[in-house]
Amino acid sequence: MTQVKAPIDRGRFSNKTVFIMAAIGSAVGLGNIWRFPYVAYEGGGGAFILPYLVALLVAGIPLLLLDYAIGHSQRGSAPLSFARLHRRLEFIGWWQVAICVVIALYYAAILAWSTQYIGFSFTQAWGDDPEAFLFGDFLQTEAGVVSLEFVPAVLIPMAIIWLVTIVVMALGVQKGVGATSVIFIPVLLIAFGALVVQALMLPGAIDGLQSLFAPNWAALLDPAVWASAFGQIFFSLSVGFGIMITYASYVGRKVDMTGSAFVVGFANSGFELLAGIGVFSALGFLAQASGAAVADVVSAGIGLAFVAFPAIISQAPFGALLGVLFFASLVLAGFTSLVSILEVVISAVRDKLEMGRVAATLAVTVPMAIVSILLFSTRSGVIVLDIADYFINRFGILLVALVAMIAVGWGIRRVPWFAEHMSRFSSIRLGRWWVVLVTFVTPVLIALMLVQEAVTAITVPYEGYPAWMLGVFGWGAAGAALVAGVLLAIPKWKQTTPLEAPPHDEEVIR
Amino acid sequence: MTIDAILLMAVSMLVLWGGLGAAIVNIVRFKGREPDASMRDL
Numbered sequence: 001m002t003q004v005k006a007p008i009d010r011g012r013f014s015n016k017t018v019f020i021m022a023a024i025g026s027a028v029g030l031g032n033i034w035r036f037p038y039v040a041y042e043g044g045g046g047a048f049i050l051p052y053l054v055a056l057l058v059a060g061i062p063l064l065l066l067d068y069a070i071g072h073s074q075r076g077s078a079p080l081s082f083a084r085l086h087r088r089l090e091f092i093g094w095w096q097v098a099i100c101v102v103i104a105l106y107y108a109a110i111l112a113w114s115t116q117y118i119g120f121s122f123t124q125a126w127g128d129d130p131e132a133f134l135f136g137d138f139l140q141t142e143a144g145v146v147s148l149e150f151v152p153a154v155l156i157p158m159a160i161i162w163l164v165t166i167v168v169m170a171l172g173v174q175k176g177v178g179a180t181s182v183i184f185i186p187v188l189l190i191a192f193g194a195l196v197v198q199a200l201m202l203p204g205a206i207d208g209l210q211s212l213f214a215p216n217w218a219a220l221l222d223p224a225v226w227a228s229a230f231g232q233i234f235f236s237l238s239v240g241f242g243i244m245i246t247y248a249s250y251v252g253r254k255v256d257m258t259g260s261a262f263v264v265g266f267a268n269s270g271f272e273l274l275a276g277i278g279v280f281s282a283l284g285f286l287a288q289a290s291g292a293a294v295a296d297v298v299s300a301g302i303g304l305a306f307v308a309f310p311a312i313i314s315q316a317p318f319g320a321l322l323g324v325l326f327f328a329s330l331v332l333a334g335f336t337s338l339v340s341i342l343e344v345v346i347s348a349v350r351d352k353l354e355m356g357r358v359a360a361t362l363a364v365t366v367p368m369a370i371v372s373i374l375l376f377s378t379r380s381g382v383i384v385l386d387i388a389d390y391f392i393n394r395f396g397i398l399l400v401a402l403v404a405m406i407a408v409g410w411g412i413r414r415v416p417w418f419a420e421h422m423s424r425f426s427s428i429r430l431g432r433w434w435v436v437l438v439t440f441v442t443p444v445l446i447a448l449m450l451v452q453e454a455v456t457a458i459t460v461p462y463e464g465y466p467a468w469m470l471g472v473f474g475w476g477a478a479g480a481a482l483v484a485g486v487l488l489a490i491p492k493w494k495q496t497t498p499l500e501a502p503p504h505d506e507e508v509i510r
Numbered sequence: 511m512t513i514d515a516i517l518l519m520a521v522s523m524l525v526l527w528g529g530l531g532a533a534i535v536n537i538v539r540f541k542g543r544e545p546d547a548s549m550r551d552l
Contacts, residue, residue, distance in 0.1 A: 046518025
């Protein structure tokens, strides 16, 4: 085992359990709870398990393994890892960093709303009309205009969320990122498990489960259903935008990386199934209580969390408990994801400038917190958030993942080398099957998804928002991330930062 | 619930939760050793 003096102590996870928990904490986020149930319901109900499983095994876990391979072999943040693979690929890493900056800015706002709704669960502040309360009384939304008028009910929890996040990030890889996940993930599992038990005991829960699991086999002939299965797996697993590259760079050389990837992939999907059962049991209750069909009350995203669930909480026995469990789960799942997104940025800044942990954390997070609060605690925050989320996911994450796969698989042709590296100390060998998947199959599938999304975004204005808003906060944000990536790759690395790939057995993380 | 819905719920649980269980068993039983040197300084 060679030992190399590192210019900075990058930090590391103390063992594979902490790494796996951190990776699960990143993967399990808001989308698992508020997106998967709807996607599964729309995609054929019980029959959706088939395209979903195929997507997990053909694209999700192979892509996760590719991210692991890049970070674990190159021992650096996303920009440093790509720079070590080839100097001209560094921009991909910075592009991923820029995407993480955009996502973190609005992610904190959703956590702030969820935190407020934990309190609202006791008072049922939304009264008889949760939707009017959300957009009127709570967010004070002004449609079609950009307002700098602050909403105190959002501003205060956002400031608290950012403060807590900064403290956690300053504590470092093991004591901050790792410890948060080791504590939060079991608590999340217990809280959401309790929610599922309570939801299953509500009248009408069986009707909800029937709606979720009744198979529509004809849906399997619809290419859009397969595309949505691949999209759900892709967005849910936190692959393709630097998180797993960064986390894998903090892991010891002899950790079973391929075995870890299968644990993370199935843990993420297993939690999605649990979320589907809990959410649809509750929706079944709402349908019965309001005398409607389950199809009439099904929703996703903000509508599910902040409109449908408050209605359920108002009518369910022990509704306050249900509300606390649901919104606390959103906060727990979202917080570990926010931490992982910020780690990509902090790690990159540390590597490039050889800064200390606390200095880099403050340099990154304080400006981001200010911008985040300025943009998303105002009366137009929810609209900006909705647009930025839609466009950065599609024309940020999907695009950069495709570019990275083409660059690594076809440009520098390193995938077979990655397979060898990952198989050295792992329980599951990566053979030709994995090389074929990440070089040919997955890039084609992502390219098809991207084309489909681009056609939709160009032909149908998203949610009917004004073109200038879509241009600035949607296309603008996604384009700015790419430009930022290219520009940030121009400055040279310090001479003390080695840019050659570290040997297979070099243990010190440099 | 209808029989086919129950069946697919069971299959989903078996595949995803069973897959997780199998992945955990695999990684726990794997004899690979983590390096002592890198763990001591934590």
